[in-house]
Amino acid sequence: MKQKQDETLTLNVFTEGLWRENPVFVMLLGMCPVLAVSNTGFNALAMGLATTFVLVTSGAIVSLLRNIIPKQARIATYIIIIATFVTIVDYLIQAISLELYNALGAFIQLIVVNCIILGRAEAYASRQRLVKTVINALGMGAGFTLALLCLGIVREVLGAGSLFGIDLFGPRFEPWVIMILPAGGFIVLSLLLLGFNWINQRISARKEETGTHHAAG
Amino acid sequence: MQPDSLSFIFLNAALINNFVLALFLGLCPFLGVSAKLETAVPMGLATCFVMLVSSVCAYGINLILTSFHIEFLRLIAYIAVIASAAQLVEMILKKFMPGLFRALGIYLPLITTNCAILGLALFQTFKQYDFVQSLTYAIGAGAGFTLAITIMAGLRERTELANVPNVAKGAALSLMIAGLLSLSFMGFAGLGGSL
Amino acid sequence: MTNQNEEQSPQKTPTLPMIAVLGGVAMLSGFLVVLVFQLTKPYIAENQRRATQEAVSKVIPDAVVQKQFLIADGEISPFDKDKKGLSIFAGYDAGGALLGIAAPANAQGYADMITLLYGYDHTCECIRGIRILKMAETPGLGDMIKLDPQFQKNFVRLDASLNKEGSALKNPIVTVKHGAKKNNWEIDAISGATISSRAVGKALNKSAQMLLPKLRPHLPTLRSGQPDLAKIK
Numbered sequence A: 001m002k003q004k005q006d007e008t009l010t011l012n013v014f015t016e017g018l019w020r021e022n023p024v025f026v027m028l029l030g031m032c033p034v035l036a037v038s039n040t041g042f043n044a045l046a047m048g049l050a051t052t053f054v055l056v057t058s059g060a061i062v063s064l065l066r067n068i069i070p071k072q073a074r075i076a077t078y079i080i081i082i083a084t085f086v087t088i089v090d091y092l093i094q095a096i097s098l099e100l101y102n103a104l105g106a107f108i109q110l111i112v113v114n115c116i117i118l119g120r121a122e123a124y125a126s127r128q129r130l131v132k133t134v135i136n137a138l139g140m141g142a143g144f145t146l147a148l149l150c151l152g153i154v155r156e157v158l159g160a161g162s163l164f165g166i167d168l169f170g171p172r173f174e175p176w177v178i179m180i181l182p183a184g185g186f187i188v189l190s191l192l193l194l195g196f197n198w199i200n201q202r203i204s205a206r207k208e209e210t211g212t213h214h215a216a217g
Numbered sequence B: 001m002q003p004d005s006l007s008f009i010f011l012n013a014a015l016i017n018n019f020v021l022a023l024f025l026g027l028c029p030f031l032g033v034s035a036k037l038e039t040a041v042p043m044g045l046a047t048c049f050v051m052l053v054s055s056v057c058a059y060g061i062n063l064i065l066t067s068f069h070i071e072f073l074r075l076i077a078y079i080a081v082i083a084s085a086a087q088l089v090e091m092i093l094k095k096f097m098p099g100l101f102r103a104l105g106i107y108l109p110l111i112t113t114n115c116a117i118l119g120l121a122l123f124q125t126f127k128q129y130d131f132v133q134s135l136t137y138a139i140g141a142g143a144g145f146t147l148a149i150t151i152m153a154g155l156r157e158r159t160e161l162a163n164v165p166n167v168a169k170g171a172a173l174s175l176m177i178a179g180l181l182s183l184s185f186m187g188f189a190g191l192g193g194s195l
Numbered sequence C: 001m002t003n004q005n006e007e008q009s010p011q012k013t014p015t016l017p018m019i020a021v022l023g024g025v026a027m028l029s030g031f032l033v034v035l036v037f038q039l040t041k042p043y044i045a046e047n048q049r050r051a052t053q054e055a056v057s058k059v060i061p062d063a064v065v066q067k068q069f070l071i072a073d074g075e076i077s078p079f080d081k082d083k084k085g086l087s088i089f090a091g092y093d094a095g096g097a098l099l100g101i102a103a104p105a106n107a108q109g110y111a112d113m114i115t116l117l118y119g120y121d122h123t124c125e126c127i128r129g130i131r132i133l134k135m136a137e138t139p140g141l142g143d144m145i146k147l148d149p150q151f152q153k154n155f156v157r158l159d160a161s162l163n164k165e166g167s168a169l170k171n172p173i174v175t176v177k178h179g180a181k182k183n184n185w186e187i188d189a190i191s192g193a194t195i196s197s198r199a200v201g202k203a204l205n206k207s208a209q210m211l212l213p214k215l216r217p218h219l220p221t222l223r224s225g226q227p228d229l230a231k232i233k
Helices: A002-015 A031-036 A041-064 A074-096 A098-107 A109-113 A115-125 A130-160 A182-216 B006-016 B027-032 B037-067 B071-096 B098-104 B107-113 B115-126 B131-159 B171-188 C002-011 C015-059 C149-155 C194-224
Strands: C065-072 C075-078 C086-092 C098-108 C113-121 C126-134 C174-176 C186-188
Touching: A002 A130, A031 A098, A031 A109, A031 A130, A031 A182, A031 B027, A041 A074, A041 A098, A041 A109, A041 A115, A041 A130, A074 A098, A074 A109, A074 A115, A074 B071, A074 C015, A098 A109, A098 B115, A098 C015, A109 A115, A109 B071, A109 B115, A115 A130, A130 A182, A182 B171, B006 B131, B006 B171, B027 B107, B027 B131, B027 B171, B037 B071, B037 B107, B037 B115, B037 B131, B071 B098, B071 B107, B071 B115, B071 C015, B107 B115, B115 B131, B131 B171, C015 C065, C015 C086, C015 C098, C015 C113, C015 C126, C065 C194, C075 C194, C086 C194, C098 C194, C113 C194, C126 C149, C126 C194, C149 C186, C174 C194, C186 C194
Parallel strands: C174 C186
Antiparallel strands: C065 C075, C065 C086, C086 C098, C098 C113, C113 C126
């Protein structure tokens, strides 16, 4: 009985980061990189993976050390740990691909002030055990990457006529340049949020309907 | 205007490459605190101050780090300095301007996670600005941030009176406004660049 | 009962354990960063070397061997990253003959700085090609300086000859309006991307004016490819 409960806990722990508590669309955290790095699908994916790496590693360390980190100094400690792993991922990306590093620019180092990571460390990693923290971090990272990809793919397809670098429409395509510009980032995210809210509204409206049906019937 | 001149650096940071609307830095407070003018302006000014302090400290730290060839500790050092600078600002305000301190409330600790400040420190290092240039850059960035957040607050206060459909309320609307603001700021591009 | 334990911690003012934990975490972090830094250093250096080599081979085609030099205080020496001076690349063919020089140049464009590498051929005293290394120009407009083949044609044989004294360019490199190019030292701007095109002209002119007069006396040294043997004062 207890094992089954733990299992459902684990799946929920992962999926809540994807939809119900999606860090970008619901909690509106980590905006800066979402808009800046989502001008192509590839950049978006790389940024999402880098952030997930930092989420998981820093969350793991915080969770492991949660019983010895004193309360007064906890934020400072979290920040040092997060900054360490961001520095590590920064060097890793430089070593893997210089082109990618130049494309992502300073935003790799800015992962350290991504509110998602600090927020999760404070709200979750410092209270839960290692396995749960890692799985939740993976879920949050996946949700973040998903949001980044949604934006990145839309902006790249409309703004450059390609998907992950593969040309889609041929040379006659007149790209919608604004999509690659900062203004386009804001606007596309706004529209995506609109869609997200609308879907959520329909889901809760339908839930209410079935609820009243049951009450009536 | 020479690209190295102070006036250009200031204009660049404040308008041409506005930290919020062009570089996407400082969005969390920008979206979170810009609902009302009376919170937006003090937030902008507090951010300016922390930017100045952080810029000076970052310059000093970078000098120390490069002379010892331990540049890989730069990120950790910068974020520690910024957190301390924000803490310092909080303590100073609490002691000398308690009214303002209470008005800003929880927004002050949030300045630490403001990507604009870390971004400022990192950019001034990449561009290898000297001390005076870094200061000008910081002042420009702070001014640009305050300008953007003030305009945004003014616009959002107006939209409070408008009839907004439910799906668009909140962040979706703010982002759309920010997008249009960003578009209009594009008009500043090339401001210092003519022959 | 458990309340007693929780209350004791803040009362004890645990400065020592706090400092100990912070210090411990800092040391662990420092150790991890240094470890990763050392592990990745060779790969990063290799990536950068490869990127530079690729850029130089694009502006000095047919170059088999590339050497990097530093011109400082009237002397030329092998490149040292800690010394200040003008950095150049020399490209040689398989027989050791000097094919050309590549040098960096930059200028403020529309949105941000434009950094490029250009190839100079000493036999024709002209620029043979450019390669944009870094730019943030408007996609579809300013970024055509990288993509437009017509614009690139400007640099197939851009005149950069020195005046009689060798102190400056005979005719400064300048960008002119689209379609108005008459002379070999002019660059035909891209219509609709004037500022970006002008930036390229400015960058080339600035660098050429500064570098080429200083380069001329060292050409024999470069041809031999061994600056430390023949240091010309």
